[in-house]
Amino acid sequence: MLEIRPNVARQYIDAVSVFEAWEDAEREASQVRGGMYWHKGAPSAPEAVYLVRTSPKGAEKSLGPKTPETERTYARFLERKQLAQDRLTALAEKRKEHERMNRALRVGRVDPIVVKVLDRMTSSGLSDFFRVVGTHALYAYEAAAGVVVDDDAVATRDIDLLWDVRKRLHFATALARVDSSMIGLLRKVDKSFRIKDLDKYTAVNQDGFEVDILRREQQGEDPHPIRMSDDEDDFWVTQARKAHVLMDAPPFSAVVVASSGAMARMNTLHPLSFARFKRWMSGQGDRDPLKRRRDALQAEVVEAMVAQYLPQWQAGGAD
Template identity: 25%
Template sequence: MGFEFIPYSDEQRKTYINAELVYRSYISKKKRYDKSFRYRMGWQKVKDKEYLFRECLDTKKRKSLGARSSETEAIYDSFHAQKAELKESIKETKTLLERQEKINKFTKISRVPNVLINLFRRLNELGLDDKVVVIGTNSLYAYEAYSGVFIENQHLATFDIDILNKRDKKVSIAFKEKIPNRTLKGILLEVDNTFKESDEALYRFVNKDEVVVELLTPMRIGSGNESFGGVREIILDGIKWIESSKLHKQLLIGDNGKCAFITTINPLEYAVYKKWLSTQTYREPIKRDRDMQQSYLVTKLIRDYMLTIDIESELKNIRNISKEAVEDYRQTVLNKR
């Protein structure tokens, strides 16, 4: 099968590198601010004395740091000075980022669906992007960006965006502590409030532009636990392979020029999984053919551009996919020139 990859121009490579540098700096500062200043500090009078307190913005719980003195005043002044300094630094970086977003569009390097970028940008800010994984055809955007090429449009995603929510007790707790009373579903609606639950499936959401987002939580952690992300658990054939696979994180740039780090499946495991999926007789023939094409396409990307991937070595170390599926991929895709 022949596939055409269009390499980035020198200008596009430079744009991508600069975009990643600026965006990484913005996210780093934003996370540092949220971690260090998730509480406020002030003075509280008790009888005839003033005490310095620190109050958590999430729980409203207060902790006394001692009576007013030169030491507690220094703590108070330092806290507010550092907070103001970092806040100003974030503001300056955000200005640079907005300028970079215009350059991204001008150099025609922006082409990922906005809803995907907007959702993951919010997850980036919350530090949850490693816990929510993009699956399906949209993964190809990550692989082409890593390779510094554009894949022919016909092989890229439809309006469906599949998101596998990686389930973990720690994640559920962290999520509630970080953004109380919100869920992954809530963040999706925060990004675009036109999303509505589909009548066909409760894990599927459709917005006014007919963009479909599927939030999947395949793992079970026992009865009595809320589904992390506020979406229904679903068991899909082969989904456990994806859920326990190696991850690949990549900066992507949306149609609107905005950036976000997207977490998806390791490209080699994606290629093996897609080959396996193409053999499943329950799938429609047109989808099976598309699965096969994507397996070949990603394999070619790995061979031609992802030179740090030792294919044979990594195939031997795949533990979450059956040996039969791996061998079938090796014989029918990898060894076919």
């Protein structure tokens, strides 16, 4: 485990500041998406003019007849919308600048397809329904710690996304706003993604990169089996042993950087919760011995990282 160079650290700090400002601007702009207009009355009552608020999907809501108050509401909305859009546009350009600088200084090393998937999930409003678990979580920890861990600890060609089955109804509503299926969403990132014939919880692209979608073991009224949408070609989410531990652990989030310089936010779990889970996995006799050794290595690496570089995370993360 090596500390990143000072110039790389400075660039990462500056890039994250811009990225987080862009996130704030995106949230602000989302509050004023859609529009407002004055709806004229029928020919028999042309003086009956109403202010109408429209949603991005075309839904409409009357805000009342034209009065000095609704005129002020209309003016404030237009001003706020313009300011939000101007700020978002400016920060989007700054984000692109920093992504170019990230690439020039080799700030990141995450596979670009991972960052593209995370970015698409965020822009589609789906990131809150998932946590990155497994090997790729180490990229979030090392980014926050300002270190680079040994390649042996992060070598993988798949990303594990833990889906919160408790939020399945809200997820279905959110997914329907942006696509008909989860596999359809992934194909907006890379059109070559296909669900594997034998592992319906896994999508693989033409380069062999895989996306696995996991869930906790069935509890209470959890449906099982469960497909992520009505699309017959979509993911069938697989149950993972003790996945409730990963879902219930305190959250951890960091901005990760791809080798291309692109950035995205990765939501995962408390690093010590991750380490404890990996310790447990390394002791499972029915698990592949090679994976068990890597589990133990990852637990050791994350524990050392927290002790040396992330002392603020030494509390919490209990089983």
